[in-house]
Amino acid sequence: MSKLSTLVLLAALLLLPGLSRAQLFPVDTLMKNGPLNNRVNIVFVGDGYEASDMPQYLNDVQAASTRLFSESPLRQYQQYFNLFAIKVPSAESGTSHPHTALDCYTSPLAPRVANTYFRSAFDYDSIHRQINIAGVTELGSVLAASFPSYTVAVVLVNTGEYGGSGGEIPNVVTITANSYSTEVLVHELGHTFANLADEYWAGIIYAREYPNMTELARQPGGVVRWQSWLGTNGVGIYPYAEAPAWYHPHQNCKMGQLYAPFCSVCTEALIESIHGAVRPVDSFSPGSTTLPNPTQNQQFSLRLLPPTPNTLRVKWQLDGAPLAGNVAQVTVPSARLATGTHTIEAEVIDSTVLSHSITHRTLHRYVYRWDVGQTPNGTTISAREAEYVIKTYPNPVADVLTVAYTLPQPGDVRMTVVDAAGRRLHTLTRGRQAAGSYRYELRTADLNLRPGGVYTLVLDIDGRPFSQQLVKQ
Template sequence: MNRLLCTIAMAALMCANATAQQFDKFFADSTLRLDYIFAGDTSRQAIYVDGQCLIPRWDGRRQRLDELPVAGNGQITVKDKGSGQVIYRHSFSTLFQEWLATAEAKHTSKSFENVFLVPYPRQAVDITVELRDYHNRITASLTHTVEPADILIRRIGFEHVTPYQTIQKAADTTRCIHIAYVAEGYRSDEMEAFLNDAKDATEALFAHEPFKQLRSRFNIVAVMSPSADSGTSEPANGIWKTTALSSHFDTFYSDRYLTTLNIKDLHDKLAGTPYEHIIILVNTAKYGGGGIYNSYNLSYTRGNQFKPVVVHEFGHSFGGLGDEYEYGNDDPMYFPDTEPWEPNLTTKHNFKGKWENLIKQGKASLIEGGGYQKQGVFRGVEKCRMRTNDVPDFCAVCQQALTRMIDFYTK
């Protein structure tokens, strides 16, 4: 038995060394921040390079670099220019793509900021950004070359770093998931309240499985970005505040949809802090929030639904989970000819690899209704945190998807 354990340990060590060598071959321990503008309307979309930044330290994964955890609504691919080898991939969703489903996008063109982080390349790379529609068809694509020695790549985060406090330190900070809370609508004299809110949000998140049992894999900081005004803007009420991230309600004219469109400002505030996944806490008593996969999770804090909301939105922003409630079948986002990329929803078009194992174990089934639609979209369990804030737990399907995501980043 001892000989077997030694063999397993040696194999694991060799695998870890190979992973480290692969990362070190292509990347330095720094971050390349890529700023883009996504623009257009329902008939045509385009992607434009808006800037590039060098940030000290890389806080993302160093293994499974050419894999995707889920497909997302868009993907970014980094190729070594010399060999053409894919050396890093990541997936995402954006507010721009959500906006394309609105009535406004049918007659008006708009632009949206987007920021992506990739490890800093040692040699020239070709970077491709792709946007996809609800049928998983590519609607816009851009490929551009980045030369790591380019003198116009801005250096940020080396000084004038926003003050931050560590809320929780991971057992291994080189192989963990970095989360940063960001203060929005908190004045300098309200930072103690922000830190308490960040601690409350942390305890709320880790009261849920699978986060509870895997807590040691998360490193969490609270970034104290001060605002001139307390609170956030409420356009429907004629209230406009001067805040760190210019967040506001009424996104896409939806009363409770609380977001920020100032993505570059957000990442400027985070430069030099240890971060990858972002939770923005907004100092307001008005109910609202939003979560965008691999972009950010944003939540109000001054109400009794704060904790359920921040956990639900983290399911979106970190886990890529879809909403499991339904409104009707107007303006559908899911179609019979396309399998949702979200791991907790299915149209039965290509169900393989989702939760068949849980059905066999009697822990889940296929229940119609989800993804805002009453028909044609199925979830696994009747009640779940991704369906309603009144349910205290993630269902078995969502827990399995979240565990897979955590393992993707840390194993």
């Protein structure tokens, strides 16, 4: 089955009303760091474990997850993840081995057809170590019924034989209980979660623009998307020996060789994907309310989600003037709020040096605002997350780029297009705009975008930049 048809099938399965009546299986919570809607939820699903094998299944899950979170940058951002295990019993232990791969002579496994819940088997794509499942329908049903909020599902197969695969089923990785297969899990998570390419040559059908793969001849001026890392930590522009028109950033990266670390470029891609899924603030306080005592000092706080070590930077302001820095809570004396209307604002940014992305500190910037005013009934607080909704499409873009955004309050707006090296190509000033939604169509020729180039559109609102990355077809 093709990847596209598998994607359509799995998506359809997760939408079928009848799946709400599918059999529920027990779910063990192995690591719960926060709410499901603000964490990366990794869910293990076992195959080839009989009911009596469930203790071993949980031990195997624990071994795999321990290895997963020993790897940088997952180790630093472990609090951004939840971990669960669905216990699905199979009729038989183990897995199938069709003995159809050309390299089966390297395995001691005899031919076998095992009666397992998801019908896992070796020899997928005629490669022995490629283990996958035929029970895509069953997997979709189990996930939809037992844990629909998963981000990545890991099918763990009960065999000591080395094997694994990923990419055939969207957001699903398949590995065995072999200790070396945990390396496959880390590697495949790079594909599944961070959209990384292999840094070994997997074939021309897999060649396209990725965070860690590029066709250099199509990049304006030879500027690659990992330009900011060149010359640092071994990052360069290395051709694939089998296809020298295509390049990757490192000679010893986990996306190329197991047991190597992620290179700086792939580490950055993982961090950007983590921040794309999880906000570093779980909640803020107070919410919108009226306090009857106007002489009471007011406390404002954030429930932060710091990496390890903590690289979150917090900037507090009162009416645009500095109030405090790098703390989760401030207390404002009532005297400073006694008359008129005042605004308390908290801005949170992850200052990690593990990302050089020019969009990191703009795209992943979080602002919380409290408007405070005095009324006859007391102190009124209006609280909100100052979210600016920004969309660019299509991406990759051919001739016309649509830019749409929503302003939660009035602001001065300016749009700038920069290339991968940070050079400004075009600036469009929109001036002062009222709160509301806006939509513009921009010709890529007028923006000086060249085919194959990677660019960033920066939308500056009242001096606060927000960024979106673009690829020109």
